[in-house]
Amino acid sequence: MHISLTPELESRIKAKVESGLYNNSSEVIREALRFMDTHEEWILEIKLARLREQLKIGVDQLERGQGVTIESKEDLDSLFDAVRGDLRL
Template identity: 50%
Template structure:
């Protein structure tokens, strides 16, 4: 298989080999493809989890409206009760 690379990519491959991290251009390409495959699998796993989370949300039932003022009121009551318990 022959692969055409841009001059920038060719230089990147040369630098990797020159650095001593890789013994050949082929080794650099193998590692790049391995990392790309790993990244694709991670992306697919995250997407699968997102789909699962969305479905769980849809399956959880009808949503209810929430009132931020009511939540703040409940929070104040809980803080006051906690302060009373500590005194």
């Protein structure tokens, strides 16, 4: 595998190796990839937690009788338009 890096990135990798924390550039790259994987997992966990919060709010509203009745495609389109409008705020 061949990877092209900018001079700045090469310099940063070289500095990590020279710091003594890593034996070679491959270790730096592997650690960076592990960190990226961990970061992505963390972001997914946050998104999932937020979705669960939103679902709980919706279920609570339904249990209080605050649901919206959808009887037609037009009703559904209006609801989606309203939701999109809220998301743009």
